[in-house]
Amino acid sequence: MAQKPKIPCDSPFPSAKQDATNVSYDYGTEQSRSPSYRLAYDDADFMMRDELRPVRLQLELLKPELTQAEHNIKATVVIFGSARIPDQQYAEQALSNAEQAVKKQPGDEELRQKVVEAQRILKKSHYYEEARRLGKLITMEARKLEQLVVVVTGGGPGIMEAANRGAADVDGKSIGLNIVLPGEQKPNPYITPELCFQFHYFAIRKMHFLMRAIALVAFPGGFGTLDELFETLTLIQTRKVRRVPVILFGRNYWDRIINFDALVEEGAISQCDRELVQYAESADEAWAIILDNYTNGNNHKDN
Template structure:
């Protein structure tokens, strides 16, 4: 009579392992779509649990320091002041029916991102950090709310969360990463894929010295009048005034 095959080897194999606990399978190219969905949903559920309905996104250089050279201390101070003003007057500090509006959201790292989150933290308001996993690990700044401090693997999902609740974009001086995020949302505004979100550039001298914006219209690369999608301001107070003027709701509480 033939011996019955032993089942031990079969139950130890990868095929028998529950898919949910099969790390090799979950990290395979075939499951990339699922990983994208999971990464998106995890942050979405946490934001819903906190009642975050809308955000004000703040971009700026990660290399800016509070006691850095040149204009860096001024930029840091203005970003911190903006985080404070927006949190006090925009609805993040005082939820209505469990919903928070205009919560400060950043990339979660140091520099301008830290300063804006610090301003929110100064008045006891939440601040969101959408961190990204990089070859040189980016540590979250100490002022983001722990339950709203995320780490993403996919830039696309991080950008989705930065854009999907944004009611305003405030951009302080920065480098390549800041420009990437600025033009990402500027293009969404230009193409009508993002609602009437004001895009505000703080420190007009820096931004006009960096790019001659009028050249785009003069060369026919953008439609006449599309430069009006950008608003240049000098400081945090002007940035907040521009947001109040642009949004349909009166924000001051």
């Protein structure tokens, strides 16, 4: 017979875990079999009720917060970017597959379009390598600083995988903040397992991206990257978070996607808002911006 856990001598009360482990719900009576008899925190159906959303929001905020505190993580560099940009080898294979499909059905316009898309993805695959280099560089160079600095990503494939992979290349920790999506998005294999989190609420996930951030680097990406980028810029602009470097990686891409100068010309943002954004073309350049800001203490100033 399994031995029941002992109550710690420094506590006069059993823990919630001990009570949940020791309790018997079925005494053979209607009362004990009723769902109402279950401990509230041990009742999954109760915890999933719509009315319990505020409690779930709090739990989703607390779990990563407490875990990162246990690992003494106080400073992070957030790396955003497309899940659709793979490494060069994968991109080359995808292009080859698309070209082979066209050879078999040369008149299929949809297949020809897939070749064009694969060519564009291959052209952008160098961003995967730069994100990997940046994850590695941050992890290595941060060891020279007094405070641990950890790479954090959205935990998925593509650019996110590359940044986590770079940290893993040098045996460093990195964080993945994954989210439940209609399509499967499993965590990439390079995240430190004990720092791999999953979220239901986008809002809480985005809070965790920024709570410890000393910089944000946005590689080319789509809706998700743009959402996270503009939320960060809005929070800095409105002074809801402290000012940190916001670095757009690959100016040619970003100048095509976002016309910040037009926003200034239209009076939609001010010139000082425009200056919240900086650009980098290499991992070394991005790290130099981050390090300069961090070592000068600018990341601790409210703006």
